[in-house]
Each structure stands twice: as C-alpha cells, then as structure tokens.
Amino acid sequence: MSKKISRITLYYVISTFIAGLILLLYITFKYKNFSILGFLYFGVLILLADIFEAPLIKGGKVSVLGGLELACLFIYGPTTASWVMLVTLFNIREWFEKTPWYKFMFNVSQLLISIGLSGIIYKSINPTRQIGAIRIDSNHLLAILLSSVVFFIANTLLTAGVIGVSEKINFFSLWIYSYLWLIPFHLILTALAVLVAYLHQTYGSVTLLLTIIPLILTQYVYFLRIREKQALLQNVINLVRVIEAKDKYTAGHSMRVTEYAEKVARKLRLSEFEIELLKNAAYLHDIGKIRTDLSILKKPKKLRLDEWDQIKEHPTIGYEIVSDIRLQKSVSLAILYHHEKYDGSGYPGKLEKDKIPLFARILCVVDSFDAMVTTREYKRTFTMEKAAQELRKEAGTHFDPQITNIFCKILEKEYNVIGAYKPEEIIAGEEIIKNVNINRDRLENFKEETWKKIISLQKKKKK
Ligand SMILES: [Fe+2]
Numbered sequence: 001m002s003k004k005i006s007r008i009t010l011y012y013v014i015s016t017f018i019a020g021l022i023l024l025l026y027i028t029f030k031y032k033n034f035s036i037l038g039f040l041y042f043g044v045l046i047l048l049a050d051i052f053e054a055p056l057i058k059g060g061k062v063s064v065l066g067g068l069e070l071a072c073l074f075i076y077g078p079t080t081a082s083w084v085m086l087v088t089l090f091n092i093r094e095w096f097e098k099t100p101w102y103k104f105m106f107n108v109s110q111l112l113i114s115i116g117l118s119g120i121i122y123k124s125i126n127p128t129r130q131i132g133a134i135r136i137d138s139n140h141l142l143a144i145l146l147s148s149v150v151f152f153i154a155n156t157l158l159t160a161g162v163i164g165v166s167e168k169i170n171f172f173s174l175w176i177y178s179y180l181w182l183i184p185f186h187l188i189l190t191a192l193a194v195l196v197a198y199l200h201q202t203y204g205s206v207t208l209l210l211t212i213i214p215l216i217l218t219q220y221v222y223f224l225r226i227r228e229k230q231a232l233l234q235n236v237i238n239l240v241r242v243i244e245a246k247d248k249y250t251a252g253h254s255m256r257v258t259e260y261a262e263k264v265a266r267k268l269r270l271s272e273f274e275i276e277l278l279k280n281a282a283y284l285h286d287i288g289k290i291r292t293d294l295s296i297l298k299k300p301k302k303l304r305l306d307e308w309d310q311i312k313e314h315p316t317i318g319y320e321i322v323s324d325i326r327l328q329k330s331v332s333l334a335i336l337y338h339h340e341k342y343d344g345s346g347y348p349g350k351l352e353k354d355k356i357p358l359f360a361r362i363l364c365v366v367d368s369f370d371a372m373v374t375t376r377e378y379k380r381t382f383t384m385e386k387a388a389q390e391l392r393k394e395a396g397t398h399f400d401p402q403i404t405n406i407f408c409k410i411l412e413k414e415y416n417v418i419g420a421y422k423p424e425e426i427i428a429g430e431e432i433i434k435n436v437n438i439n440r441d442r443l444e445n446f447k448e449e450t451w452k453k454i455i456s457l458q459k460k461k462k463k
Pocket residue numbers: 285286314338339367
C-alpha cells in the first residue's frame with residue numbers, strides 16, 4: 001500500500017475494520033470461554049512473531065503467526081484466539097517504521113476476520129468438543145483442515161484485495177501468483193499448530209514456550225538474512241543513482257526505465273515475484289558503466305569506434321558484477337542481454353527473437369525509448385511521439401514487436417503520447433499475451449553455450 005491512500009482503499013480498509021469488529025463481538029457472545037492465561041501466553045508469542053516477520057520477494061511474508069493463531073484456536077477456542085489478534089496493534093517495529101494508521105487498522109481487521117471465520121468453521125464441525133482437547137478422529141481432523149484452509153484463504157484474499165485496490169492491479173492474479181505457493185508452508189504450520197496443541201494438552205502450558213520460541217527464533221534469523229540481502233541490493237541501487245546523478249543527461253534514467261518496465265510487466269500479467277525481479281534488473285541494467293571511462297560517458301561529441309567498443313562492454317561487466325552479489329539468474333541475464341536486438345544484430349551474444357530472455361526484451365524497448373527522449377548535446381532529441389514512432393519502425397528488427405506494441409499502448413494511454421499506438425505499423429504485433437508463458441520459461445533456461453559464444457565473439461574482436 002502506498003503512503004497516500006485513495007478513497008476506494010480507505011473504504012476497503014474501513015469496511016474490513018467494521019466486519020472484523022462485528023465478527024469479534026459475534027464470536028465473543030456466541031462462544032464465550034475467554035482465557036486470560038491463553039491471552040497472555042499467545043499475546044506475547046504472537047506479538048514476537050509479528051514483529052519479526054520477514055518480507056519475501058515473492059510478495060508474501062514469512063511468519064509463524066498463522067500457525068500460532070491456529071494453535072491458540074485449537075487450545076483456547078475462537079474467543080481467545082480472536083481477542084489475541086489485537087496485540088498486533090502493539091507491533092513496535094511498525095511504530096518505529098512509521099507505518100500509517102490504516103495499515104495497522106487493516107492488518108488487525110483482516111486477522112480478526114480470518115481467525116473469526118476459521119473459528120466459526122472449527123466450532124460448527126466440532127460443536128460438542130471441549131476447549132483444548134485434540135482428538136484424532138475424522139471429524140476433528142476435518143475441522144482442523146477446513147478451519148486452516150478458511151484462515152489461509154480469508155487472510156491472503158483480503159491482503160491481495162487491499163493491494164489490488166490501492167495499486168490498481170488485478171487482485172485475483174496477484175493472489176494466484178503471490179500467495180498460492182505459500183499453501184504447503186501454511187499446511188506445515190497447521191501441522192505444527194496441532195502438535196503444539198497436543199503437547200499443551202498432554203504436558204501443560206510450559207510446552208508452549210518450548211515449542212514456539214524455537215520457531216520464532218528461526219523466523220528471526222531468516223528475518224535478519226532477508227534484511228541483509230535487501231540492504232545490499234538497496235546499496236547497489238543507490239550507487240547506480242549516484243553515478244547517474246553525476247551526469248545531468250542520465251540522471252533518473254534507471255528510475256524511468258524501471259517505471260516503464262513495471263508497466264509493461266503488469267500488462268503482460270507477470271507475477272509480483274517476476275515484476276520485483278524485473279524492477280531490480282531495470283534499476284541495475286547499466287551498472288556495468290561503472291567501469292566505463294567517465295570521459296567517454298560524458299563526451300559531448302559523437303563517440304569514436306573504439307569508444308563505442310568500450311561502452312558495448314557494459315552489459316558483460318554488469319552481468320559479472322551482479323553475479324558476484326548473487327542476484328537471481330533472470331536479473332543478471334536481463335542485464336547481460338538488454339542490448340540484444342530482435343533480429344540477432346545486437347550485442348554481446350547476437351541472440352535473436354525469443355532466445356533473448358523476456359526481461360531483456362522488455363528492458364531493450366523501454367531503455368531505448370528513454371535514451372531517445374533524453375537530451376544529449378551531440379544527439380538529436382526526440383519528442384515522445386517521435387520516439388514511439390521510431391520504436392514502431394524498428395519493431396521486428398531492433399525490438400520485440402509484441403512488447404513494442406504493449407509499450408506504445410501504455411505511452412498513449414498513460415503518458416498521453418498521442419498517436420503512439422498504431423498496431424498496424426508493427427509487424428507481427430498481434431500475438432501479444434498468449435506466447436508470454438512460453439517465452440517466460442526461457443528465463444531460467446540459460447544455456448552455457450550462449451555465454452561461451454559471447455566470450456569467443458569478444459576474443460575475436462580483440463584480435
Ligand atoms: Fe545499457
């Protein structure tokens with residue numbers, strides 16, 4: 001959710017909050033049985049799990065919170081499990097990070113709804129069951145399984161919903177791509193919740209600490225690792241910005257390329273995970289220029305051939321740099337191939353058509369567009385309209401026609417570039433989204449021969 005909240009997002013958050021409160025009151029009056037001890041035990045544990053939840057690049061968060069909530073439900077029943085959710089309001093990490101109030105409000109509301117619905121299902125399948133007793137029979141297993149599934153679906157759908165509404169993206173595809181893969185993780189948490197409840201029933205409350213604290217510690221170590229990796233990536237991105245800022249012509253280039261690339265990726269319905277990777281590749285696509293002579297990069301006149309040769313090495317250098325910081329393969333490949341041309345006349349690998357990874361084809365279009373509209377003293381600057389015309393003219397030779405088509409449509413609709421979208425001018429531009437899945441597979445199917453080909457081409461050139 002962005003810091004500035006739109007009216008529709010606000011309505012969504014308020015409705016979720018009201019629904020969460022109604023459900024909390026309904027459950028309290030219907031099932032009663034509030035346990036102060038359970039509230040205190042799980043209150044502390046859930047708060048710790050919430051503070052140290054680790055964000056994932058795929059869009060979800062790793063947290064044992066879901067498992068703890070279910071364990072609390074199985075041991076103390078829906079009333080205690082629902083009231084315990086309110087402790088997440090005291091997540092001090094979010095306070096320090098100045099999380100907006102509506103995020104707090106939404107988080108607690110969606111947890112109240114998820115655990116509330118899950119509790120109703122659990123109790124309706126197992127109506128006479130005594131609080132805290134775990135039985136191994138089909139009825140109880142069904143109650144556990146269904147309440148867990150309902151918890152997962154409600155929790156992830158509500159979260160995908162708020163992201164969909166605030167970011168104006170299709171929430172269902174966001175849910176499919178960003179949350180469905182978490183199902184096995186959630187099922188393991190459910191099994192752990194049953195184990196925690198069973199041990200609690202057999203050996204008493206002290207087992208809660210012995211079973212749950214190691215889980216939270218594991219999560220904390222993971223949280224630190226993710227933080228470290230994010231900090232490293234952010235440092236590299238900041239470095240690129242500093243380098244760009246030194247040259248008034250390139251200042252902001254990687255930011256704009258990232259913005260365009262994300263828009264294309266959303267039209268292609270890539271998953272949030274892939275979009276995140278593509279954005280990293282876009283931020284870093286020219287990082288190899290770190291090793292190019294500044295005098296060449298800032299040269300106000302037309303470049304000599306040998307100077308061009310030096311510039312042309314930046315994708316390979318960039319690839320080596322990001323390989324050293326162990327980013328995903330698809331990110332490093334996008335950096336390596338962002339100057340390949342669709343007809344195979346680009347560099348460094350002379351790859352053609354869909355042998356060029358999808359991310360690199362996207363970057364190629366949006367990077368070239370931004371370069372065309374950026375002023376250089378020795379170069380004629382294009383207006384956005386003229387640059388779009390150039391893209392269309394070279395679709396099928398320089399650029400992937402499908403991506404060019406999509407990008408021109410974005411330029412016309414979202415950047416008011418009148419006349420940018422003229423599909424009839426683009427050769428073979430009609431098979432847009434249907435081939436993306438096939439092409440996307442190639443992202444990970446990088447063959448070592450391609451790399452060898454690049455090295456041999458570079459050696460030949462040096463001779
Ligand atoms: Fe580049």
